[in-house]
Amino acid sequence: MLTKALQNPFVSTLAVALIVVALPLVVGSNFHIRLATMVYIFSIVVLGLNLLMGYAGQVSLGHAGFFILGAYSVALGPSQLGLNPWLSMAGGVALTSALAFVIGRPLLRLSGYHLAMATLAFGAIVYVFITNEVDLTGGPDGMQVQRANLSVLGLSHLMSWYWLAGGFLVLSMLILSNLLSSPAGRALRALHDSEVAAGVLGIDVARAKLMAFVISAALAALAGANLALLDGHITPAAGGILRSVELLTMAVVGGLGSLVGSVAGAAFLVLLPQFLTEFHDYEHAILGFLLVVIMVMLPLGIVPSLNAVMRRWLP
Amino acid sequence: MTRIQVDAVSIHFGGVKALQDVSLEVRKGEVLALIGPNGAGKTTLFNVISAIYQPTSGRVRLEGQDVAGLAPFQLAHKGLTRTFQNLQIFFRMTALENVMVGRNIRERGNLFGYLFGLPSVRRQNADSRLCALELLKFVGLDRYADRPAGELSYGILKRLEIARALALEPTVLLLDEPVAGCNATETAEIDQVIRKVVSTGVSILLVEHDIHLVMNLADKVHVLDRGVTLATGTPQEVRRNPAVIEAYLGESQDEQEPANAES
Numbered sequence: 107m108l109t110k111a112l113q114n115p116f117v118s119t120l121a122v123a124l125i126v127v128a129l130p131l132v133v134g135s136n137f138h139i140r141l142a143t144m145v146y147i148f149s150i151v152v153l154g155l156n157l158l159m160g161y162a163g164q165v166s167l168g169h170a171g172f173f174i175l176g177a178y179s180v181a182l183g184p185s186q187l188g189l190n191p192w193l194s195m196a197g198g199v200a201l202t203s204a205l206a207f208v209i210g211r212p213l214l215r216l217s218g219y220h221l222a223m224a225t226l227a228f229g230a231i232v233y234v235f236i237t238n239e240v241d242l243t244g245g246p247d248g249m250q251v252q253r254a255n256l257s258v259l260g261l262s263h264l265m266s267w268y269w270l271a272g273g274f275l276v277l278s279m280l281i282l283s284n285l286l287s288s289p290a291g292r293a294l295r296a297l298h299d300s301e302v303a304a305g306v307l308g309i310d311v312a313r314a315k316l317m318a319f320v321i322s323a324a325l326a327a328l329a330g331a332n333l334a335l336l337d338g339h340i341t342p343a344a345g346g347i348l349r350s351v352e353l354l355t356m357a358v359v360g361g362l363g364s365l366v367g368s369v370a371g372a373a374f375l376v377l378l379p380q381f382l383t384e385f386h387d388y389e390h391a392i393l394g395f396l397l398v399v400i401m402v403m404l405p406l407g408i409v410p411s412l413n414a415v416m417r418r419w420l421p
Numbered sequence: 422m423t424r425i426q427v428d429a430v431s432i433h434f435g436g437v438k439a440l441q442d443v444s445l446e447v448r449k450g451e452v453l454a455l456i457g458p459n460g461a462g463k464t465t466l467f468n469v470i471s472a473i474y475q476p477t478s479g480r481v482r483l484e485g486q487d488v489a490g491l492a493p494f495q496l497a498h499k500g501l502t503r504t505f506q507n508l509q510i511f512f513r514m515t516a517l518e519n520v521m522v523g524r525n526i527r528e529r530g531n532l533f534g535y536l537f538g539l540p541s542v543r544r545q546n547a548d549s550r551l552c553a554l555e556l557l558k559f560v561g562l563d564r565y566a567d568r569p570a571g572e573l574s575y576g577i578l579k580r581l582e583i584a585r586a587l588a589l590e591p592t593v594l595l596l597d598e599p600v601a602g603c604n605a606t607e608t609a610e611i612d613q614v615i616r617k618v619v620s621t622g623v624s625i626l627l628v629e630h631d632i633h634l635v636m637n638l639a640d641k642v643h644v645l646d647r648g649v650t651l652a653t654g655t656p657q658e659v660r661r662n663p664a665v666i667e668a669y670l671g672e673s674q675d676e677q678e679p680a681n682a683e684s
Binding site for chain 2: 280285287288289290291292293295296299303304305306307308311317
């Protein structure tokens with residue numbers, strides 16, 4: 107009973123919502139609130155990536171590209187077009203989704219390693235474009251982002267983004283939980299196991315993959331916009347190839363095919379380096395070592411592996 | 422009423438002529454069995470009819486309409502689906518969810534409704550679940566409904582594939598060795614399932630090595646050998662056809678079970 111509840115995406119969504127609400131009551135320091143906000147932001151993009159990889163079975167090494175497009179949209183919207191930041195965020199998500207729709211058709215004809223290479227190339231193109239269009243984007247130095255927050259509600263800048271990112275995270279989880287329990291979600295999971303069987307059952311496999319790709323790009327852009335608005339400054343380095351690898355690592359470490367695993371993976375890779383800073387020069391070596399240990403001990407990722415253990419020990 | 426018409430279909434893979442000039446016809450509520458030794462081209466013909474392969478020449482018509490250029494999923498929307506010789510099960514989903522995927526083309530909705538979990542989507546999910554449960558009961562698998570398909574045995578999965586295909590409410594059903602690997606009881610159950618399906622007007626194409634099942638079920642038998650049609654007719658006619666006896670049973674007349682002749 108308990109293990110079944112833990113695997114229910116709606117139960118996970120409720121649990122994450124409770125954590126978002128309760129955390130400010132427990133931790134007071136700005137530093138910790140900021141870390142939690144970062145976890146929420148990265149959870150949002152990893153959720154989308156997990157939909158694509160863990161459910162539809164399509165790999166992407168280019169999601170940092172969508173992430174950074176979302177981030178630059180809230181920087182460019184106000185400075186270039188005079189739009190307000192909220193509208194820029196919505197526009198950035200919409201345009202990034204449209205871009206994903208256009209490039210998704212040809213990219214998703216590929217699969218496996220070829221798809222990984224093609225998405226990697228997409229991410230690299232976005233990165234190079236933003237780095238080199240100095241007049242527009244400020245190049246490698248990045249650009250300022252016009253301040254936007256909920257100070258009208260009496261919230262500080264940081265708390266504004268804590269609640270906004272937390273809200274977007276819960277909303278994303280809710281939306282994905284709905285999707286996964288709909289016919290479209292079943293179609294995605296089906297094509298992951300057998301594209302040919304999904305096809306003879308009438309599922310338009312190309313269209314289903316494209317839907318997952320576009321939704322994951324939209325969530326990446328939303329997360330990127332949140333990060334830029336939280337930080338008030340954005341550089342291309344926030345969306346380089348290493349960022350794509352980091353996002354993929356979060357999805358895999360947390361557990362592919364588990365929504366709450368995305369949150370766990372994001373939390374793990376955002377928080378762990380903070381605990382490891384006291385090791386100074388050895389920080390990255392220890393982080394790498396811990397990742398290897400986790401993947402050996404919990405090969406399905408943190409959440410699905412722990413679920414499997416609990417299924418064995420609990421009723 | 423002709424449901425499936427295969428007209429002089431040939432398909433070549435490099436230099437290999439896997440099928441040459443094969444023609445057949447299946448009417449409403451008819452069972453056509455495709456038999457022949459291993460490598461005769463039976464599954465290849467299935468793959469052509471279900472649009473997984475495009476024929477080198479010739480055409481396939483579904484309800485009189487040329488289906489050249491259509492993808493398998495488009496044929497499913499026109500009422501044709503199939504099962505696979507080597508199982509194509511969604512192993513990470515439960516048995517029930519496997520069958521629910523078969524309801525996909527009967528389910529109506531849009532992305533907005535799916536993302537926001539509108540009541541209409543929930544109602545439809547409940548309908549699909551009910552329908553899938555009924556189909557599982559129909560093939561005798563309702564007690565496995567919530568088991569992950571990956572945990573189930575081969576004989577059970579064979580029936581699960583049939584239930585999943587029936588969930589589409591197809592007009593033409595292609596069954597690729599539906600009783601392979603099944604014991605006598607399971608075979609009898611599948612025999613009953615196929616009879617019930619046919620009685621509702623569904624047309625069935627059947628590839629099967631179990632000769633007893635073929636002779637019992639089929640209205641027409643089509644014999645393939647090395648990619649060409651060797652004989653065609655009622656089970657009785659085919660059984661008496663000298664060419665069939667020679668090619669299909671010839672080398673091992675003394676064996677009791679003709680079905681084993683080609684193994």
